Amino acid sequence: MSGGEGGKWFRDNMEVKIGERDGFLFWHHCWAGNFKLSELFPRLFHLSNNKGGAISSMGTWFEGEWRWDLKWNRELRQRELDQVQQLTSSTCNVRLTAGSKDSWCWKASKNGVFSVQSAYYALGLESRSMEERRVENEMALIWKASAKAVITAWKVLRGRFPTFDNLRRRQVNFQSGNLCVLCNSCEESINHLFFSCHKTDAIWKDIISWLGKQTASQTQAKAHFNAFINLGNKDDVKLLLSVWICTIWCFWRKRNECIFKQGMWNRERIFSEIKSILWGWKMAFNLVTPYSEFRRWFSAEALIT
Structure with a gap:
């Protein structure tokens, strides 16, 4: 297994469920991939008016649909607006659920709970000593x-x-x-x-x-x-x-x-x-x-x- 494949298996099998209650921090937790948004978008993090906010504080539900509402300490320039678009695009695979609690979900098992056995199956390593x-x-x-x-x-x-x-x-x-x-x-x-x-x-x-x-x-x-x-x-x-x-x-x-x-x-x-x-x-x-x-x-x- 190559290094790229070795990393991809875990990312592909972990899912974050985001709800309305305070839980994962928008900038400081790895909820939209393998990296923190503060590390991927340091410029936007610097401009944010809510650096320590939970994900649920960064938007609102409108007619059953989640809408991001990020606040900045000044008007953004075009390059920064492009980065905002990249940022919101990077969150498109995250499941947003109204009224639930933020939680990790392991997609490789039926109950959503991690087990090392399911991880081995996800890796294609069913035969173990x-x-x-x-x-x-x-x-x-x-x-x-x-x-x-x-x-x-x-x-x-x-x-x-x-x-x-x-x-x-x-x-x-x-x-x-x-x-x-x-x-x-x-x-x-x-x-x-x-x-x-x-x-x-x-x-x-x-x-x-x-x-x-x-x-x-x-x-x-x-x-x-x-x-x-x-x-x-x-x-x-x-x-x-x-x-x-x-x-x-x-x-x-x-x-x-x-x-x-x-x-x-x-x-x-x-x-x-x-x-x-x-x-x-x-x-x-x-x-x-x-x-x-x-x-x-x-x-x-x-x-x-």
């Missing part, structure tokens, strides 16, 4: 705890993520340049941001030490994923998969905070947040654990022996 089946079952559990985190991990593994290098290929450029916001020394790419940047690599080392394991650093997404989930035995797959997905998700959130909210990258704080989120997922799996395990989780004691 027992190990792959075990991984897919565990990922389905994590989906219940955090769908957004699983979606983020899937896109990273498929190489279809709005890092600066991918945006540049779509002729979207930032005035600040394309350098990684964390180290400011290399172009931001999926493999650099999540795996080879010295800032993220340091946290991976902390995590591997916390797990009580040792492994050589991997700087490619799929190689890193495969090496990580094989750090333990088959009983450790759920834990290792959860840790990998959660870490990827936290890295992306913190990267965005550094760019859009002038946040600071703090190694110890991020590591602590990863462990806290994972503990919350553990509770979401309805796993009753003694207090001694809680203490061990947040201590320096190795989790996998």
Whole structure:
């Protein structure tokens, strides 16, 4: 499967249902494709009078039809009007439903709910090994705890993520340049941001030490994923998969905070947040654990022996 096909399958099977209630943010959520509208149309975002508004606040229903009503801080020039037309055209495949709540819908399954099994069928990978089946079952559990985190991990593994290098290929450029916001020394790419940047690599080392394991650093997404989930035995797959997905998700959130909210990258704080989120997922799996395990989780004691 080529890189283009590998990214297209996910985009083609994810659908966003938009309703009247506050939910997805118009400019800041990836609801009309793989990229945020603020990243695809930075000029229009700069001119918007409602930069933090929900999708439902950007238009009205009229006789059963949704009409966009975008507000600007000045009269738009012709070039900008052309961009507005491109923007509204990019949303034409999104389902707008009056009176409903904004939600993700996975088109590859009948009930609209994501499952890794349906993802494999969408990819044409019906024939899987027992190990792959075990991984897919565990990922389905994590989906219940955090769908957004699983979606983020899937896109990273498929190489279809709005890092600066991918945006540049779509002729979207930032005035600040394309350098990684964390180290400011290399172009931001999926493999650099999540795996080879010295800032993220340091946290991976902390995590591997916390797990009580040792492994050589991997700087490619799929190689890193495969090496990580094989750090333990088959009983450790759920834990290792959860840790990998959660870490990827936290890295992306913190990267965005550094760019859009002038946040600071703090190694110890991020590591602590990863462990806290994972503990919350553990509770979401309805796993009753003694207090001694809680203490061990947040201590320096190795989790996998």
